[in-house]
Amino acid sequence: MNKHSENNNTDSCDVAIIGAGPTGLSAAITLKEAGLHNIIVIEREAEAGGVPRHCGHPPFGFKEYKKILTGPQYAKKNIERALKLGIKIQCKTTVTKLGENGELSLATPEGLKTLNAKKVLIATGTRETPRSAQFVTGDRALGICNTGALQAMVYLKGKIPFKRPVIVGTEIVSFSALLTCRKAGIKPVAMIEENDKPSVRWPIHYSHYLFASKLLLGNKINKVIGDKRVNAVEVINKNGDISTLECDGILFTGKFTPESSLVQMSHLTIDENFSPTVNALGQCSDPSYYAAGNLIQLSNEEGRNNIFYAKGNAPQAVNVSGLCWEHGRDIANNILKSL
């Protein structure tokens, strides 16, 4: 890909961390506090912080700060802590290729660069599955998005993508979406769930009362209707009954999938969840690389997420930030031992 590059710029470091979300920052802080100085955190967005930056609601940070914070407060604290330690966070920098033995290709507005790291921690997080990849029938109109996009619009830009959406899914993130809607003055028409039970035990089970929107269990979208913008959805229940809900948008929540295409296009191997394959130390198939945080499916068996999820209902690859923070720290300690 880079054969046309203007690249004449090569740097090196002990540890490069890809992604300045909770995982990456936690790892960086751990390494720095252990006395490792030549480390760098690479972040493709203009600002560090990761997903919490645009989750303007609690609960974040209880494990780390013994306080319940909103996402942006939590992100700010993490960044301040890292900067105070003198950690270098390089924003607006995208890793475009993972090379052998820790050779990273970077794109920056100042030009292409190469970074040779003794060890690399990949902490690129996870995202929701879009409507397209779920093969939902119907028009491809405006007003369809994921929670991530909704929250970035509401909390970072003060804008709304719809006023009366139908919300698809009942994971924890769906609850987060309800909170965001309320805050922004968006009035969901209904929340629909394919299964007979919501994915989460609480708070979803009650929250739809709170937000005065219908909860339709055992229903899925039959068809999206709308010329330019969504104006209705047909939903179908298990008996095949179809009903039409008027709305001006659809929010597809959850069904998280790792942000791992960079890994998949490299020499590293991936597992059946599309996460990089890692050993017990968090090390990838090339020992120069480690992976941590939401990019990896952290174990649900240990019951870490089970306060939220009804048995057997936990969806894949979604971990709360406290868990990612701990994981970043643990894997950083493994990296330290290997250096």
Next chain:
Amino acid sequence: MTSKAPPIIDVDIAVIGGGIVGCAVARRMTLEGASVVLVEKSADILAGASKGNSAILHTGFDAPNDSLEHECIQNGYNEYLEIHESLNLPLLKTGALLVAWTESEEEQFSKILKKAQHNKVNDLQLLSKKELLQREPNLANSARAAIEVPREYVIDPWSAPLAYLSQAVVNGCQTTFSTEVTGGDFDGERWTLQTNTLDNKKGIIKAKHVINSAGLYGDILDQDVLGESEFTIKPRKGEFVVFDKPAHALVKNIILPIPTEITKGVVIFPTIFGNLAVGPTADEQEGRSDASVDQKNLEMLYDLAIEKVPALKNVRVNATYAGIRPATEKSEYRVRHLNEKNWITLGGIRSTGLTASLGIAQHVQKLFAEQGITFNRLSTPLAHPVPNIAEHLPRDWQKSGYEEIVCHCELATKREIIAALNSTLPAGNLSGLKRRTRVTMGRCQGFYCSARLDELTEDKFVDSISVGNTDE
């Protein structure tokens, strides 16, 4: 955006419809020296059939023998190869493999080879199973044999027409968007066309000659203006599934099925943007603008792709889309020249128009010349290179000074987006911006960037991503 239509336009030629065909014809006739206006009812080009296709540059090996379609495909193919570098249009030299999966499909080979020979495509080659799997090791083992068509290529289906019309514009062609032609009168020398614009300003367009390249609405336009049409459009939808970039490495060639009497069948093809796609389906429908997708069809395509290329099950799906073919009751192009009315209809350009468009434009020029109508060909026409968005060629993010990568999946930069909003043919709506820059067309479909994109496009389009402000 409001229409830029001045109240009266008076030209040699009015081209109605900014699909692939209209864009190519506007370019050809502008370069021939005619004064041209392209009239498009949507806010941007490529609003109809040309919105979604397989993006294959066909050799015409399987075209109907001795047909106008075949002639236009071959002329279009050759002209594309001649001009693509000067317009900065990409070419992915994939080649195609017609793969037989059953014995009876293999029995079709001789017929296919004979047809190709007649069509003067002489470089087809038979591949044994072993040779086939050497070339495409990720194909399922049930593949039996193949015919190789070495010069079937993949191009950028949106940048090509954009480049044709942009070149026309820098050489003097006028355009008017959000302007629908609703009727017209011919006084024996000159047409006066009635139009409807978005802001309900009725504009008037005068032209000596009119070319109907209204694609999916070609029959309606003929009826509205001439009072009759020679054909009826039977919209035929084709759906596609696009796999994420890791799939691109799995298949090098365009994998064609053995065609049946009814359809060319489902193709697995590398895209110019570094993906792998599967499609199209072929379903007749009533709606001319209904490009919706259907779960059953998408699942069928997905399953078929995995059956033929099993390793695809390890790659996630990015996107789905649909295109609508302007088919008619007959399979051939429905081109007619009403000489006494100075009217040319380019109808029923069904499933090969991306390739054939430049050839169709040459044919239009020939129709004029046959009537003794010539113009003063431009001696030094300007070339107008368009920005590259093909994956295998240098992209904007690889050059410093791009300010910011906005769309992370497709690495679309702020500089690219701003340029597309201010170019010779600025994006007229969000879809147009996507087609020019790839923004939000990748694996996350806007999860990461739609908030930023909304901000960058504020007040630019009639329909925006956001619908208002938050309450607070």
